Amino acid sequence: MASKDVENSQDVLRRAGDASVLILASLADGPKHGYALIQDIKGFSGVQLGPGTLYGALDRLERLGLIAELPSEDRRHPYRVTAAGVTALRSHLDALERVSMTGRLRLRLGVV
């Protein structure tokens, strides 16, 4: 298997979907419950996550051990990012940054 694939396999968020990345980015500054997540994500990314999408992504992230549920407050469950989640988010953002830098560099070269 090519080394590129080995590198990609460390980025566990690569195939987890955009919602998962947005949720982890939102939880990176502290625990939040569902409604707070939707509002925060809309604020920093402009993306309005649907509640069905949100819960699907939360379940997926929890199964992967990237987030954990905290004790409920008023019928709402806050979630926090785990150490593995921080590492996964960092890896994914590094990968995105490489793509971003390459794209910007190539645009600057003026091919198009």
Add this chain to the structure above:
Amino acid sequence: MRRSHESRIIAGVLRCYPARWRSRHGDEASVLASALLDNGTPWWSIAGSFFGGAAKERASRTSSLRVGSALAAITVGIAAVPLALFASLTPASASSTTITIVISKPGDAVRQLESAFATHHFKITVAESPVATDLVGSILSLSTVGASSDNAGAVSELYGQCNGGGSGCVDGLVLPVHYSGSVRVTVGSATTSKDVRRPNLAKPSVQ
């Protein structure tokens, strides 16, 4: 539409979720829906999102139910979405059905997938890649091959148990019944070589 009516419709859609999901998230989902209605989110947008989530949840639940079952070499089913109760709420496209394919024998994953894809006339090829033991029989990646009318994004992955008991491995797929995309699925295979792929959460990626 009056607020109480909207809430009732959303509560009806939430009943589409499996009981286990409802016991865990149902209460909070109702509170969340209420807060979204308060801030002006359209009821049909909330109901539509929950409806889609319920369909996916039911599709993925079929994989967890089969864990431990030695009866079927592979489970191929049509995930029935409970549309009858909510026909008045959903757009016509929501009545489409999907096919769920789950790997039940990690050591025989390639043959199982090839057989299931052939049965349903999907243009999907299966490749193998050497991996660590816990990823043997798991789906590692999906990629679109050449120009295709349907891309790999239309295929959903099911997360289930890893070989040996861990969780979070992709052990199944959900595809639209009439899926016509040309896709390659890569499956983890046992190996004795040193070329082993293994997601490592403990280390950041090497630059």
